[in-house]
Amino acid sequence: MPVGTSAATHSFRALRHRNFRLFVVGQFISLIGTWMQTVALGWLIYRLTHSPFLLGLAGFLGQIPSLFFSPLAGVLADRWNRHRMVIGTQVLFMAQALALAALVLSGKATIPEILGLNLLLGFISAADVPARQSFMIELVPDPRDLPNAIALNSSVFNVARLVGPSIAGVVIGLLSEGLAFLLNGLSYVAVIGALLAIRVPPRARRAAAAPNVWAHLAEGLRYAGGFAPIRAALLLLALVGLVGTPFSVLMPMFASDVLGGGAHTLGFLVASIGLGALAGALFLARRRTVRGLGSVIVWAVSAFGAGLIALALARTQWLACGVLAVVGFGMMVHMASTNTILQTLVDPDKRGRVMSLYTVAFMGTMPLGSLAAGALAGRLGAPLTVALGGAACLVAGALFARELPALRAQVRPIYERLGIAPEVATGIQASEEPPAPS
Template sequence: MAPVDGTSRLSLLLRALRSRNYRLFVAGQSVSLVGTWMQQVAMSWLVYRLTDSAFLLGVVGFTSQIPTFIFSPVAGVLADRMNRRRLLMITQALAMVQAALLAAAVMLGVVQVWHIVVLSLVLGMVNAFDIPIRQSFVVEMVTNREDLGNAIALNSSMVNAARLVGPTVAGLLVASVGEGICFLLNSASYLGVLLALFAMRIEPREGDGKPRRHVLHELKEGFLYAFGFAPIRSILLLIALMSLTGMPYTVLIPVFARDILHGGAHTFGFLMTAAGCGALAGTVYLASRDSVLGLGRVIVVSAVLFSVGVAAFALSSSITLSFAALMVAGFGAMTLVASCNTILQTILEEDKRGRVMSFFTVAFMGMTPFGSLGAGTMSRIVGPRVTLVVGAVCCLLGALVFARNLPRIRALVRPIYARMGILKEVANGMESAAEQPPMPEDKR
């Protein structure tokens, strides 16, 4: 193989940016995501400052995410029926209004916990529609289908690059001028996404305008398609388990920052940034890959790393070790999610993309509120350390079950890659399978 120079590596890493619409998306989203992370950190700290309650942290996390569990499947049907760009413009505008209201309540000095709960619920309802629609919209922004996996990884990289900046800035701003300015800046940041969406030129989708059946019928059709196929089902169940038992560690980080590591808002921000560093490293690694081959093994390894990172963070009393553990957890979590997303987006039938991605959203985001509420409740009974260790063990067991089923999943997915012509090297390999020795299990 010829050596790859720095320019070629960079071109490989950023190849999805060849698509004009995706470049616009990256430009707008990179601004908005910094504001999103600032708001998330500021809101968690505000709740803990007002209440000193880990339980109420769990309640706010629950209310901001439970709408995803309820409404995302309906959003998936809309994403398959309607213009996704227009839907995204509506959801982004509503999120901008929510942040502005939260900023006003805090800066006027009238904010109460119930205000935060209600506005969290509003944002949760907006996100329940926004996330699956945005996930299914990625394929429309990318001109070359082979760049889809790179686009998904770059999108995750963008999220985590913002995760490096947002929490740190939020921690400094909260410590100096209060939480309100974080919410105000987040509201303004949505203008970047709205302008980018407005400037895009999107081709009509295949099947637009065809007669549609009842919403419940299409929802059932999407459910049977997703859960009737073992690879999709296994991915969704693994993501759901991680979100239910592992990801709630983020809800308890304020407790660890103040009560275990004896820090303040800036410590909380730095801990969130550490997790973001690991997540960014994971998504850069995925973006540099030129094939979806081997992602099954990546999923297993990343799930194990996530479990180990969360457990180490739970048991740590050292801020240095806590930073390192969260970097490992962040790497594992985001690599797992982005790998699963890439495989799903690659093998899905286009007319069911929105619905399956809505189930992915339910698994990833919709299960988190139950985990957040459970973690908040459990931490009051057995403490935050034991809570996170139990969650990490559950994730590790899920990774082992997925690893056991991986050979069967590979056998079912590879013919799809060949039939759809997504990977020419796979198609060629399938055509001459009788002439070639079987591929070693660890190379599939």
């Protein structure tokens, strides 16, 4: 950015692109509904069953398709029109939400039917995330604005996480979970309309180097696995997704059993995570360089792990909310920093496949962790289960920190050979200079 650019202008620079503005406005409205459904679904299952295992099972079914289906979706995102693919997934999201609303409002919903619809949601998400993440580069023509676009997209996600659960708590308390599902379904009108208004130039067709889907998939796996910085970033994300992030499926248990609250308490807890995550996304949006993101990841994972341990000790709503803000900050900074590094390092023709591995590393490992967390919480209690996950995250962050010097050495010559700007060449490198004022 030019010298003298204000911090506010710099922080929102990606919004100068019309397509990106349309995208984030539609996403914001739709994501409010998505968070309403997430909170309402967890509360509905726990109200009907009081089973921590079924909470974990619901999380498992909603995320397990990402482990197996996202790599294939990433291949399709590199071969198909990403714009149309994202529109298609949003239409399917709307259909799933409206079906769930109709079922619950009819008063005939059963737990197997609710879990089945959540499994369907997982398959749609497994196709949507790689396509949407790889579509981002087409919305922001200036590659210098891509990190800011990723951070702003994360900000929108987390503002919605603040608003959606708060509305859901009121709607559930005064009316029913079914109305929250209905409002979510209607919210997709906004994002579908915005996507239809977006105009992107046609993407060049890929040369037929990999004649079939499986060869194309294997090429992407070899590419990501053969480059240590990408491999290390994905492995850390996968481990945190497995042992740390599943704390979220236990939030209804914390709200009801640990803190003695109701649906409004759950709304406050989830909104607190969103508040911290929003602060983390805005922190990244204000950064003027990708330099130092490796070190940022280390302390973000450490803050996340320490926050989970503190959450296990909290016994009042306001203390839990404060701790969850720290948890949300660390979680978002880790996820968005990893996303930025991957989008910076990856070859354009492999973007969809690498971002599908990003989806697998985070969303694909979460279902296994959610199932284990639900089972452990039934035996050990939610606090001890969450504390064990936090301790594992601290260990993972320390191991990644130990590998950083070797990762820096591998990144630098590759980007110099490709002729990319020097500050990008040190994107995973710890900064040796004070950060630029923001």
